[in-house]
Amino acid sequence: MSEPLLTLSGVHTHIGQYHILQGVELAVPRGSLTVLLGRNGAGKTTTLRTIMGLWQASAGSVTFDGRAIGAMSTPDIARAGIAYVPESMAVFSELTVRENLLLAARGGAPDGARLDWIFGFFPALKKFWNYPAGNLSGGQKQMVAIARAIVEPRKLLLIDEPTKGLAPAIIDSLIAAFRELKAGETTILLVEQNFNFVKNLGDNVCVMDDGRIVHAGAMADLVADEALQQRLLGLSLAAHQ
Template sequence: MSGLVQEAHPSAILELENVHTHIGEYHILQGVNLSVPRGGLTVLLGRNGAGKTTTLRTIMGLWQASQGSIHFHGQAIQNRATPEIARKGIAYVPESMAIFSDLTVKENLHLAARNGPMDPARLEWIFNFFPALKKFWNYPAGNLSGGQKQMVAIARAIIEPRQLLLVDEPTKGLAPAIIESLIAAFNDLKKNQTSILLVEQNFNFVRHLGDTVAIMDDGRIVHAGRMQDLAENEELQQKLLGLSLSSHQ
């Protein structure tokens, strides 16, 4: 199934067509075709080294595609600089979280609010999901726990309305209570028509949250479809992922 091409969909907010990415001498992405529906959550699955993080970084312009096209709202962005891509309404939460450890939680969010002062109503909306941020508002972000730092990273990405979120492994190492808060936050974002492309290995998390799913192997998309169909088909799970989602509940 390598080289699978997804059909273009008129409601897609983001589309990758035959995207190749080279990093030094390594050919990481080898013809990625991916469509992210508008207002839904798409999960990108695959083993370590399959190219998932490279896909997110290529969309964001942190690594340049050597071939192919990336369209956001129908406009080509594959040759745009990262700041320009961000200004179009795309936010990226890397696995490393990339927060400013020496700055307070407040200062981290203030820097992310590029369009002016933080909206108090939106800030309270974020506190509703991540109350620890309010508690540690004036603490250096570097002093927070791993889960709290992840809250800061996600809050930075959504402190202003974004059209598309790219999120890499948000639940890695997090306590179940924090994961429940993430589920609530992502569901609320979807209700407000924020599209999300999520790389994740917590299968129970994505099973209940994802609308569509794409599976990568060796730098290509080898399967794309509805998350519900994959979650209900253990034979397909074993074939594509080598495991059963039911064993990860």
């Protein structure tokens, strides 16, 4: 078993007076898709933002690819090979789709073959290539945000609620894209509440509650155990099929 690509050990994060993460222990295996589940307010988004350096951990360590990144700036973390897709999508509304992707291409221009690969999953991006991103629908903006994160190969993708508000056809495209990314050895840490989506896609699952990881294991084991689903999440995945 190789070392995890990403490890959080005893991570605490405070936001103002609030103690959000309270000793998070998390390991993300290389080349896998790990799903982070939990109720609203459990600390999932804070975990992603702490990894990305947008919020600084007040204690503990974050290690990526054998390197401590907890004290690094967000741009340096991105340059190390991590991309982040926030729940808010955060596209540059006044810029075109093309300009949004250009900003994410560190070489100055996206690779043509890579763009064709992205267009295969999200053909609407090619159609609206020269449109201001702010004029797109919510689902199309989500496509821009994800395309921006994968316009260049990354070692790790942090993705927060990618299917929120998306049509089923677009979700199918996301599943195909994530599977190809995994096959290409991209590691993914995904926060998601669409259980039918993640049960077919996730390799591993971690469940958060009150700022801690309370369960970690194989996704297949959680899917097969309705009593465990009920105990950890207060629901059965079967209800979401």
